[in-house]
Amino acid sequence: MRFIHTADQHLFAPLKTARFSDKQQHKQRVYEFRDTFYRLLEYAKTKDIDLLFLAGDLFDHSIINIEEVRRMFERLSALSAEVFLLIGNHDTFLHQTAYQHLLKTYDIHTFSKDAPAVHLKDVSVYGINTADFNQAHLNHVASNIDTSKSNVLLLHGDVMNSEDDYYLCTVEALKRLDFDYIALGHIHKHQFLADHIAYAGNLEPLDFSETNQKGFIEGTLKKQACQADFIPFNKRSYKIKSLTIHDAMRLDDIAHDIKALFREQDRFQHFIRVILKGKRHESLTLDLKALKAALSDDFYYLDIKDETRSTLNLDRLKKDYKDTVIETIITMYESKKSKNDADEKALYIALSTLLYGKEGVQ
Ligand SMILES: [Mn+2]
Secondary structure (H helix, E strand, C coil): CEEEEECCCCECCCCHHHCCCCHHHHHHHHHHHHHHHHHHHHHHHHCCCCEEEECCCCECCCCCCHHHHHHHHHHHHCCCCEEEECCCCCCHHHHCHHHHHHHHHCCCECCCCCCCEEECCCEEEEEECHHHCCHHHHHHHHHCCCCCCEEEEEEECECCCCCCCCECCCHHHHHCCCCCEEEEECCCCCEEEECCEEECCCCCCCCCCCCCCCEEEEEECCCCCCEEEEEECCCCCEEEEEEEECCCCCHHHHHHHHHHCCCHHHHCCCEEEEEEEEEECCCCCCCHHHHHHHHCCCCCEEEEEECCEECCCHHHHHHHCCCCHHHHHHHHHHHCCCCCHHHHHHHHHHHHHHHHCCCCCC
């Protein structure tokens, strides 16, 4: 039997940490999450998938529209595959009666504490929702399986870091159980913990903390010989590169080099962050807004971080500009008790503007 294991779609999540510059782009991205999931369902049809495992956090609980959920379930029920939905820590609203009713209406298999198993002809699928998990319950479920059939377990939580709020148990404990495949959700980085135990990861990355490839797991379920592979599937990626500049470079040169870091198809497709490092000339105000604006037609999404150092020498300036506002500003900065990055940035912008004026991008 062919299966697909996917998790953590976080559909309709507000994507607060991705820092979109405009509302339209944010909205487009929210719908891309859904569209990638729909694309996966189309893929499942073409591959004659028998079993679709949704290992939790299909939705994100913040703001959800029941009609969107209903339409999603309608799509799922149109598949010839049997669909199994586990409830993670982000979509606990699915425990509510209205949603449980919808799931039933659309023939989507779910799990509860009292009914953790779905028995089909050759396979039994078990699931413990995040809210229902405890070790004794897992042991109880595992001890009652029929080992003459193929058995699958769906779980949503952490099995690597015992400090996580949703820690379940160790990987070793899972390996000791008699399941032929264990489909995990919660950790967004896809990984195999054994040949038959895997996190699928999420389908589309949420923000710059998720730069690894995204996708799902496709496999063939066999008694004690499960074969499964990761399939890349995301539409967009988050990519981070650094650019070391030198003090002879002006804003135009920097803009040119930022663009040259990426292939054209990547610039127009992905979320890109460039970290500027190295030394900038003391006369250069690194106006990131101006730089981004100059490159806005060349990138789908561009974020620039400034970690450069100025060639300005504060001690020399204090001497050269004694009894002027320049000396005053430097002295004020130096006497400030708790200084942060923003203070330093403000100081250098003020000084280079006073000394050299402001520069734009041609
Ligand atoms: Mn989760």
